[in-house]
Amino acid sequence: MNNLLLCNFSDRHDSILETGKRNIMITIDGSKGEGGGQILRSSLALSLVTGQPFRIENIRAKRKKPGLMRQHLTAVKAAMQISSAKVDGEGIGSTEIEFTPGNVVPGEYTFSVGTAGSATLVLQTVLPALITASSPSRLVLEGGTHNPFAPPYDFIEKVFLPCLNRMGPTVACNLERRGFYPAGGGRFTVNIEPVEKLSPVDISERGDLIGQKAYAIMSNLSGNIGRRELKFVQKKLGFGKDCLQVIESKDSPGPGNVLLIEMRYSNITEIFSGFGELGVSSEQVAGKTVKQYENYDMAGVPVGRYLADQLLIPMVMAAGGKFRTLKPSKHTLTNISIVRRFMDCAIECEPTGGNAYEVSVG
Numbered sequence: 001m002n003n004l005l006l007c008n009f010s011d012r013h014d015s016i017l018e019t020g021k022r023n024i025m026i027t028i029d030g031s032k033g034e035g036g037g038q039i040l041r042s043s044l045a046l047s048l049v050t051g052q053p054f055r056i057e058n059i060r061a062k063r064k065k066p067g068l069m070r071q072h073l074t075a076v077k078a079a080m081q082i083s084s085a086k087v088d089g090e091g092i093g094s095t096e097i098e099f100t101p102g103n104v105v106p107g108e109y110t111f112s113v114g115t116a117g118s119a120t121l122v123l124q125t126v127l128p129a130l131i132t133a134s135s136p137s138r139l140v141l142e143g144g145t146h147n148p149f150a151p152p153y154d155f156i157e158k159v160f161l162p163c164l165n166r167m168g169p170t171v172a173c174n175l176e177r178r179g180f181y182p183a184g185g186g187r188f189t190v191n192i193e194p195v196e197k198l199s200p201v202d203i204s205e206r207g208d209l210i211g212q213k214a215y216a217i218m219s220n221l222s223g224n225i226g227r228r229e230l231k232f233v234q235k236k237l238g239f240g241k242d243c244l245q246v247i248e249s250k251d252s253p254g255p256g257n258v259l260l261i262e263m264r265y266s267n268i269t270e271i272f273s274g275f276g277e278l279g280v281s282s283e284q285v286a287g288k289t290v291k292q293y294e295n296y297d298m299a300g301v302p303v304g305r306y307l308a309d310q311l312l313i314p315m316v317m318a319a320g321g322k323f324r325t326l327k328p329s330k331h332t333l334t335n336i337s338i339v340r341r342f343m344d345c346a347i348e349c350e351p352t353g354g355n356a357y358e359v360s361v362g
Contacts, residue, residue, distance in 0.1 A: 025098070026054040026341065033334030035062025037072050038309070041125045042335050044079040044099065045313055046342035048129035053100035060095075067093040071117025071143065075125040078111045082126055106133035106194065113143025116184030116254075118150035123190060128313050130192050131169040137192040145179045145186030146217070146258045148275040151306055153178070153188060154260055155271045160310050162269065163203065167318055168195035180219050181275075183254020200320030200362065203311075206302040207266030214261045215245040219252035221276070228282035229259045229274075229289075236290045237261075259289050268302045299326050299355040308332050308359065316343050320362035327355050 030039050043054050060066050068076070068091065076090050076097065083104050089097040111122050119141040130137045145153040151160070153175050161171050170193035179186020214233040216226025226246040233239055249256075257276030262269065274289030276282070296304050303311065303325040309332050315321040316339050328336075328349055336347050349359045 024052075026052060028054055028056040028338070029058055030056050030095075031058035031061035033337060034330045036060055036331075037063075037069075037121070038331055039334060039338060040068075040072055041075055041121060042313065042338045043342075044075060044125050045128045046339065047099055047101050048079055048083055048104055048126070049132075049313070049317060050342050051101060052342060053098070055096070055098045057096045059097070067095045068097075069117060070115045071113050071119075071121060074111055074113045074117065074143070075122045078109070078122055078126050081109060081111075082106075082129065104129045104133050106130055106135045106137040106192075108138045108140075110140040111142070113184065116144040116147065116179060116181040118147045119143035119145060119179070119186060119188070120147075120153060120156050121150050123156065124310065127164075127171070127190075127192070128317060131164070131171065131194050131314070132196065132198065132317065133192075133194045136194065139190040139192070140187065141190065142185075142187045143179060144181055144184045145175065145177075145188060146256060146275070147181045148277070151310070152258060152260070152271075152273050153186070154262075155273065155306065158262065158269050159271050159304075159307055163201070163307065163311060164314055166201045167198040167314055167321075169193060169198070178217070178219060178249045178252045178256070180249075180252055180254055180256020180258070183252070183256075185253035198314055198318035200315070200318045201323075202321060203268060203302050203323035204358075205267055205324075206300075207268070209263065209265055211264035212239065212262065213243040213245065214239055214259065215247055216257065216259050217247045217249055218257055219249040220255040221257055223248065225257055225276060225282050226259070229257075229276075229286040232283050232286035233259075233261065233290060236286075237293070257285075259285055261289055261293050263293065265302070270296065270302075270304050270307070272296070272304070295355070296326065301325050301356050305329050305332065309335055312336060312339055312347075312359075312361075315361040316345050316347070318361075319345060322358060322360035324352065324356055324358050327351075327357055328359070 084102040086100040272292040308325040
């Protein structure tokens, strides 16, 4: 991907969005860019923040099962609930919806996916609007907390929310029960103390390494699986035994395994995750997770790829800020295109050497 594409999103001709003036319906082609659920979630979040209605067609067109799945429908209904939005076309399997938001109303809400679909992704949909709402909110989210294709709860708590809180709000979460794919059944709460306006942040340096650990979380599976994963991490990264831990999740409804490598620096914490699956050895799971960290470490940047996706909307809401990250993924590029069309601001992404890039807003 060439630098021109990365640096000048406002001039792209293959844009995901056909835009109109504020309060005129925006049409989104969900088959463009990464072609998945991120397009829907970002559009819902930005619609709540800006008050602009939108219509999305070809929802999740690039996935094996296109259209709304349970977690996406829960995100739509959560956005409806906090803003008394008008929605046409919502339903399992729907490939097109029209969403017209009302005023965002903070308060106490419970959002239940009802399956192993990711509850953390539902949180991503409503959180931007609630962190600048007129009063505090408390959310209860039920569903998957540790899914292969979504940020695990640990990432939200230890990586994303500390960065978000630097922008002004106070958001705290508490895990009550883990839910692994495919059984789900997890539950966590989120308390939100909003601010009137977010403040820009600069996340350009990691700072000194102040702590590291790897932990394998096991649910209804042999602890030996986790011990093998940690043995591989120890061999490849040289972690001491005091940095390794197997955690038995006693109350999760179904089986599951996730390996997490947590690196704490003076300016940021990053977490890298790998999920156990049938037919994949513990060493393979650990190898992929270690590789994620090694790519991050070699780039010398503070912000990993998944965090980069999640920082974009808050930074645009703050009308400023910057961070250094790895070469942007297709998810990030798609997210930038969507943000750029809902909100009038400059977003630049420039290479700074090696596999490092600087993303700046404002």
